[in-house]
Structures are given as structure tokens and as C-alpha cells.
Amino acid sequence: MTAYEPVIGLEVHVQLATASKLFCGCPTTFGAAPNSQTCPVCLGLPGTLPVLNQRAFELGIRTAVALECRVAEVMKFDRKQYFYPDLPKGYQISQYDRPLAHDGHLDVAGGEAVKRIRIRRAHLEEDAGKLLHDPNEPFSYVDFNRAGIPLLEIVTEPDLRLPEDAYAYLVELKAILRALGVSNCNMEEGSLRCDANVSLRPSGAAELGAKVEIKNLNSFKAVKDALAFEMDRQRRVLERGEAVAQETRLWNARAQTTEPMRSKEEASDYRYFPEPDLVPFHIEAAAVERARRELPELPARHRQRLVEAYGLSAYDAGVLAQFRPLGALFEQTVAHYPKPKPVVNWIMGDLLGYLNGRSQDPETLVFQPAWLVHLLEAIERGEISGKTAKALFVEALERQRDPQELMQGRDVRQIVDAGELERLVDVVVSEHQKSVADYQKGKANALMFLVGKCMERSQGKANPQQLKSILQRKLAEPREAVS
Amino acid sequence: MSVVTPAEVRAVAWLARIDVPEDRLPQVAAQLDDILAYVRKLQAIPTQSVEPTSHVLPLSNVTRADQPVPPLPAEQAVRLAPDQRGHLVRVPKVVDVG
Numbered sequence: 228m229t230a231y232e233p234v235i236g237l238e239v240h241v242q243l244a245t246a247s248k249l250f251c252g253c254p255t256t257f258g259a260a261p262n263s264q265t266c267p268v269c270l271g272l273p274g275t276l277p278v279l280n281q282r283a284f285e286l287g288i289r290t291a292v293a294l295e296c297r298v299a300e301v302m303k304f305d306r307k308q309y310f311y312p313d314l315p316k317g318y319q320i321s322q323y324d325r326p327l328a329h330d331g332h333l334d335v336a337g338g339e340a341v342k343r344i345r346i347r348r349a350h351l352e353e354d355a356g357k358l359l360h361d362p363n364e365p366f367s368y369v370d371f372n373r374a375g376i377p378l379l380e381i382v383t384e385p386d387l388r389l390p391e392d393a394y395a396y397l398v399e400l401k402a403i404l405r406a407l408g409v410s411n412c413n414m415e416e417g418s419l420r421c422d423a424n425v426s427l428r429p430s431g432a433a434e435l436g437a438k439v440e441i442k443n444l445n446s447f448k449a450v451k452d453a454l455a456f457e458m459d460r461q462r463r464v465l466e467r468g469e470a471v472a473q474e475t476r477l478w479n480a481r482a483q484t485t486e487p488m489r490s491k492e493e494a495s496d497y498r499y500f501p502e503p504d505l506v507p508f509h510i511e512a513a514a515v516e517r518a519r520r521e522l523p524e525l526p527a528r529h530r531q532r533l534v535e536a537y538g539l540s541a542y543d544a545g546v547l548a549q550f551r552p553l554g555a556l557f558e559q560t561v562a563h564y565p566k567p568k569p570v571v572n573w574i575m576g577d578l579l580g581y582l583n584g585r586s587q588d589p590e591t592l593v594f595q596p597a598w599l600v601h602l603l604e605a606i607e608r609g610e611i612s613g614k615t616a617k618a619l620f621v622e623a624l625e626r627q628r629d630p631q632e633l634m635q636g637r638d639v640r641q642i643v644d645a646g647e648l649e650r651l652v653d654v655v656v657s658e659h660q661k662s663v664a665d666y667q668k669g670k671a672n673a674l675m676f677l678v679g680k681c682m683e684r685s686q687g688k689a690n691p692q693q694l695k696s697i698l699q700r701k702l703a704e705p706r707e708a709v710s
Numbered sequence: 711m712s713v714v715t716p717a718e719v720r721a722v723a724w725l726a727r728i729d730v731p732e733d734r735l736p737q738v739a740a741q742l743d744d745i746l747a748y749v750r751k752l753q754a755i756p757t758q759s760v761e762p763t764s765h766v767l768p769l770s771n772v773t774r775a776d777q778p779v780p781p782l783p784a785e786q787a788v789r790l791a792p793d794q795r796g797h798l799v800r801v802p803k804v805v806d807v808g
Contacts, residue, residue, distance in 0.1 A: 283776070
């Protein structure tokens with residue numbers, strides 16, 4: 228039986244973080260009322276002229292530089308022509324033969340080795356409108372608010388081999404885009420969209436097999452699942468001795484399958500031609516150089532620094548570099564509480580646990596480093612128990628308040644006074660003589676029962692380890708009280 | 711010499727959503743041929759040393775600042791469409807997305 232090798236390429240559409248659209252001044256606010264953000268330009272009314280948004284242009288260059296692309300000296304726009312109800316002009320303004328940038332790469336940790344994924348091109352284009360469907364009616368509805376929203380399309384070479392590679396590429400790309408501040412990358416809002424191309428070829432063959440494009444991938448997990456399904460489907464087709472049809476398929480997340488898309492247009496005859504309403508753009512080498520100098524620290528470098536400067540594990544560094552608010556919280560906390568180990572443990576354990584429990588994106592985290600510093604200091608001074616600290620941490624997250632402030636005027640401080648603890652133990656011992664006797668007869672469990680009773684009486688404010696040692700000492704003493 | 715075939719006219723007409731009756735295809739093909747022959751004269755000009763250009767105006771890098779301006783009111787925007795419901799434009803059902 229022939230072994231097949233999958234060949235995968237990805238096309239990612241990123242919404243650039245601008246206040247206005249790509250070629251007109253309409254606002255880009257997400258979630259506005261239908262058709263409340265349009266104008267004659269983005270509706271394609273006769274006699275209007277598009278003018279390029281300077282900021283979208285700059286964000287595109289910044290991204291291209293971060294992806295190690297060659298930025299074009301001259302770029303131009305073209306019309307990609309097709310009819311569809313979400314496309315008001317009958318064409319999309321995109322870039323065909325002179326894109327903004329080309330020939331870049333992105334290094335992705337895949338398994339043990341780092342894989343270099345080549346970026347074929349990155350180009351600017353406008354988004355289409357949004358179609359709404361009512362299954363019970365013979366109509367569809369169009370909201371043109373998205374029409375004209377600035378997108379950067381980033382296309383890889385077919386360098387990916389596994390669904391996991393595709394997933395890792397997307398995670399890394401998203402971390403870079405967020406570090407650059409060029410997009411909010413919110414998949415629910417359509418700010419980051421991905422199409423995947425996959426084909427199989429006999430292992431070792433040079434030429435590519437028939438390519439299937441998969442659309443409707445609305446999460447990174449969907450990309451991974453759809454690719455795994457599609458590879459398996461194509462393998463079965465080939466093993467039956469049939470040919471894979473070159474086509475576009477849609478991912479059905481509910482059924483976990485891909486389905487052929489009913490063709491809306493004869494295979495991509497877009498008749499691109501230069502957009503006569505937009506003049507060409509020259510990009511000076513100095514502008515590219517400036518963009519390069521102004522790049523922030525990118526996730527790969529950040530990971531490396533976290534490992535080297537703080538001795539973090541590769542895994543922890545990876546998570547902190549992937550989500551900027553977590554990385555910033557870590558570094559700013561360590562600046563005032565220079566013990567990386569407990570700090571990273573709180574972030575990776577309690578904080579991520581809290582966020583995961585609420586399905587909250589770490590990017591949306593609001594938490595002051597000073598709050599974590601105050602919490603860690605209080606633990607270190609023995610003022611609060613570990614259990615109290617965990618509860619305070621969650622409360623601080625929920626109420627957006629400094630744990631120190633929350634502690635004030637509240638009796639949460641741990642009982643550290645030895646005399647107080649001794650008195651507490653004495654009361655419990657005198658109330659539970661049977662357990663004391665059991666323990667002294669050798670029932671080890673009885674000791675933990677007594678510790679529990681002491682904790683109950685202290686309302687959780689005593690330190691169980693301390694209680695345990697006091698109890699052990701007291702119960703080992705000659706029992707003058709009962710003699 | 712005919713370059714444009716009736717089949718090409720049919721394909722292009724469909725792409726442009728123009729209705730060209732089957733019996734007129736050869737005639738339109740011949741007319742398009744004439745137009746192309748006219749433009750083809752330009753091919754006699756040596757252009758090896760000329761940069762391809764999409765614009766004749768000495769203009770480049772025309773941009774605008776990223777400043778939002780008030781959009782059209784929704785009712786005004788959708789009124790331009792042949793059919794609407796509320797503030798949405800109504801169109802014949804399309805099934806596929808993408």
C-alpha cells in the first residue's frame with residue numbers, strides 16, 4: 228500500500244486595527260447596527276473614489292517586516308471580479324501581481340524540531356459584507372458594515388505537513404500579530420480567519436496532488452480537526468484508486484466532516500486588472516528600516532529571554548510569551564518580588580485555572596502586578612494561609628481590587644501567635660477526648676480529625692502544619708490533665 | 711484571423727452576467743476580434759525598456775489619515791437597494807458561504 232504525505236498551506240485573513248475602513252472613512256466598530264457603517268465608497272456607488280488608509284498601509288508593513296518578508300518597492304491594487312450579494316461593487320479591491328510583501332518566513336516549534344514555514348506573500352485587501360440566512364425563507368440578507376474593512380492576507384508556501392503544524396503556525400502567528408498590535412485577532416468577531424489547502428502525494432513524490440481548499444474554519448481547533456479529517460478522506464479516495472477532485476469544501480463542525488461547497492462561480496476566473504482609481508505606492512527602504520527598528524520584542528525572542536533571565540521552563544515561557552498580559556504580569560511582578568518560581572506558579576496555576584474555568588481569553592486579563600506582589604508578600608510574612616491567599620486571589624480578580632485592600636478590616640489574617648494556637652489546641656483536645664484516646668492507641672487518622680477540628684474553630688485562619696506539630700507534641704506529653 | 715471564439719464569448723458573457731443569445735455569439739466574437747485587432751497595433755511599438763505602468767498620472771502614495779467620518783444613516787443606505795427588510799438588504803437566497 229502506498230504511503231501518502233500530506234501537503235498543507237494556510238491563508239490567513241487578519242483584520243488590521245484601524246479606526247476607519249481601508250478606502251473610506253466609515254468606522255470599523257464591531258457589532259454596530261446593520262448597515263449603519265457604510266458610505267457611497269464602500270457601497271460602490273457610481274462616481275466615488277477610494278483613498279488608501281495610511282495606518283492600514285503602515286500596519287501592513289509592520290507585519291510584513293516582523294514576518295521577515297521582502298517589502299515591495301512598488302505595490303499596486305487590482306480588482307478581483309466576481310458577483311456575490313455581499314460584494315457591492317462587483318469586485319473586491321485586492322492586490323494581485325504587486326503585493327505589499329513576499330518571501331518571508333515564520334519559525335514554528337513542531338514536535339522537537341523548529342520548522343521554518345515560508346510565507347509566500349502578504350497583501351492588503353478589503354473585506355466583503357456579511358450575509359445572514361434565514362432557513363425558513365427564500366431570502367438572504369446583507370449587512371455591508373464589514374464591506375471595506377482592511378484585511379491583510381498572509382499566505383504560506385505549502386510547507387506544513389501535519390494538522391499540528393498548522394495549529395502551531397496559527398498560534399505563533401496570532402502571538403506575533405498581537406505583540407505587534409496590528410490586530411485584536413478575535414476569531415469570534417472575524418478579525419482572524421483562516422482557509423486551509425491540503426493535498427496528498429505519494430511519499431517522496433515531488434509534484435503536488437489535487438488540492439482541496441477548506442473554508443468555514445472558525446477556530447484553530449477547527450483547522451486542525453478539518454485537516455485531519457480531510458487527509459483521511461483523501462487517503463481513502465486514493466486507496467480506492469480514484470482521483471481527488473480539486474474543489475472547495477466547507478468544514479461542518481457539528482458533524483466533524485468536510486462537505487463539498489456548491490460552486491458559486493466557475494473556478495476562480497477573477498479577471499484581475501489594475502485598479503484604475505488607486506495610484507501605485509512606493510515604499511522607501513528607509514520606511515521599511517524604520518518599521519524594523521520599531522518592532523517590539525516578538526514572542527520567539529521573548530520566550531528565549533524568559534528562559535535565560537528567569538530560569539523558566541520552556542513550557543512556562545511559551546505560555547507567558549504567547550499571551551502578552553501574562554508575560555507582562557510576570558515580569559512586572561518579579562521586578563518587585565524577585566522570586567520567579569512562586570510568581571510563575573501563581574500565574575500558570577491559579578490564574579490560568581481561573582481563566583480557563585471561565586473560558587476567558589488571557590488577552591482580556593486585567594490584573595495589576597502590585598496586587599500579586601502584595602499577595603505574595605502577605606504569604607511570605609505568614610499573615611495569610613495558602614488557602615486564604617487562593618480565595619483572596621480569586622476575589623481580587625473578580626472585584627478588580629488589591630488583595631491588600633480586601634484584607635483590610637477583615638479578619639483573614641493567619642493566626643501565627645504561638646500562644647493563641649496553643650490555647651486553640653487545648654480547647655479542641657478537651658472537647659474531643661475520645662479522639663485523643665484513639666490517637667494515643669495508635670489510630671493515626673485521629674490526629675488529622677483533631678487538626679480539622681482546630682481549623683474549623685479558627686475559621687481556616689490557622690496553619691494546619693503548625694497545628695499538627697503542636698498536637699503531636701501535646702498528645703505525646705504525659706497527660707497530667709486526665710490523671 | 712479570428713482569435714476570440716464563440717465559446718469564449720459565452721464564458722465572458724456569463725462572468726459579466728450579460729445575456730448573449732446563442733445565435734449572436736459568432737457575431738459578437740467577430741466584433742471583439744476587430745476591437746482586439748485595433749489595439750493590437752500597439753504591439754508593434756518596442757516596449758522592452760519601458761516599465762509596466764498602470765497609471766499615466768505622475769502621482770503615487772495618495773493616502774488618507776485613519777480618521778472615521780460619519781457614515782450614511784442606515785435607512786438611507788438600504789433605500790438604494792431594490793429590496794430590503796428593516797435595515798438589511800434582501801437578496802435571493804444564497805446558500806454557500808465564503
